[in-house]
Amino acid sequence: MKNTKEEILKAYQFRHACKVFDVNKKISDEDFHFILETGRLSPSSFGFEPWKFVVIQNQDLRKKLLPIAWGAQKQLPTASHFVVILARKKEDMMYNSSYISNFMTNIQRLPQDVVNVKGDFYKTFQESDFNLLESDRAMFDWASKQTYIALGNMMTAAAQIGIDSCPIEGFHQEKVESLLREEGIMSGDTFGVSCLVAFGYRLEEPQHEKTRQTMDMVVEWIK
Numbered sequence: 001m002k003n004t005k006e007e008i009l010k011a012y013q014f015r016h017a018c019k020v021f022d023v024n025k026k027i028s029d030e031d032f033h034f035i036l037e038t039g040r041l042s043p044s045s046f047g048f049e050p051w052k053f054v055v056i057q058n059q060d061l062r063k064k065l066l067p068i069a070w071g072a073q074k075q076l077p078t079a080s081h082f083v084v085i086l087a088r089k090k091e092d093m094m095y096n097s098s099y100i101s102n103f104m105t106n107i108q109r110l111p112q113d114v115v116n117v118k119g120d121f122y123k124t125f126q127e128s129d130f131n132l133l134e135s136d137r138a139m140f141d142w143a144s145k146q147t148y149i150a151l152g153n154m155m156t157a158a159a160q161i162g163i164d165s166c167p168i169e170g171f172h173q174e175k176v177e178s179l180l181r182e183e184g185i186m187s188g189d190t191f192g193v194s195c196l197v198a199f200g201y202r203l204e205e206p207q208h209e210k211t212r213q214t215m216d217m218v219v220e221w222i223k
Contacts, residue, residue, distance in 0.1 A: 008160070013210060015159035017166045021078040021200030027163055032081055035199065038157040042150040046122055048103055050088040050143035051150055051194070054185060055081055064179055071170015072196055079166075079198035084180070085147045086191040090139040093132075095123040144194040151197055158199055168196040 027035075032055075039053055056062055062076045069076065076082060092099035100122070104115045126132040132139050155165040176193050180186040 011156060011159040014162070015155060015165065016206045016210065018075075018164035018198070018200070018202050019166065020074045020203045021080060021164065021198065022203045023078050025080065025201040027080045027199060027201075031161060031163065032199070034161070035154050035158050035163070039150040039154045042153045044146045044149065045142075046118070046125075047108060048093070048100060049107075050093055051147045052086040052088075052191060053150075054084040054086060054180075056084060057081065061183060064183075065171075065176065068175040068179065069168065069171040069196065071168045072198065075166050075168065075198035078200065078203070080200035081198070083197045083199070084176070085151060085194045085197065086186070087140060087143040087147050087194040089143070089189055089192050090136045091189055093139050093143055095119060095126050140192050144192075147194040151195060155197065162201075164200055164202045166198045168198065171196060 036053060036055075039051075044050060056065070062082060066073065066076055072082075088099070091097065094100070100119075101115075104110050104118060105112075110118065126139075130138075130142065132142055151167055155167065158165050171193070173193055177186060180193070
C-alpha cells in the first residue's frame with residue numbers, strides 16, 4: 001500500500017502542463033486506449049455521462065484549429081494525441097429528455113419503478129436544488145463541470161504511465177464549435193465544447209519545480 005501511494009504521488013509530481021511535445025515520440029494505441037478508458041469510466045452526476053471525447057489526429061483539422069485556439073499554439077502541432085472534450089447541452093440533459101430516459105433504461109438497465117423514482121429526484125435536483133433550468137448556459141456549465149472529472153482522471157492516468165498532458169481552455173468557444181460543425185463532427189444543438197487536452201511526451205523537462213499552496217492553506221478541518 002505504501003508503495004502504491006508513493007507511485008501515485010510521484011505521478012502527480014511528474015505531471016505538468018506540457019507546452020511542447022516531442023513530435024518523434026507517439027503514444028501507442030494500447031496506452032491511449034487506456035487513457036480514454038479512464039475517462040469513460042469516470043463518475044458523473046446521476047451517472048449520466050454528459051460527455052464525448054473527440055480525438056483530433058487529422059493534421060489539416062489541427063491547422064484549422066490553430067487560429068482559434070490561442071492556448072494550443074505549441075500543443076496542436078506537436079502533441080501525439082489531441083482531444084476536444086464535448087459536454088451535452090440542455091436538449092439532452094433535461095430531466096424529461098429522450099437521452100435521459102434511454103440512458104436509465106438501456107445503459108443503466110434500471111427497472112421502470114427505479115427509473116420513475118430516479119427521474120423524480122433528477123427533476124427536483126434540476127428545478128430547485130441547482131436551479132439548472134434557469135438558462136441554457138446553466139445546464140451546459142453543469143455538464144461541463146463533470147467533463148473535468150474525466151479530464152483530471154485521464155491526465156492522472158497518463159502521468160502514471162509516463163505520458164504528459166496539457167489541459168487547455170485558451171480557445172474561442174463559438175468559433176471552435178462552428179469549425180466542428182463545418183467539419184461534420186458536431187451537428188444540431190446536442191453538444192458544446194467544454195475543453196481541450198493534449199497528450200504526448202515532453203520535449204524538455206520543466207524549467208521550474210511544481211509550486212502549490214501548503215496543506216493548511218487549502219484544507220480546513222471542522223471537528
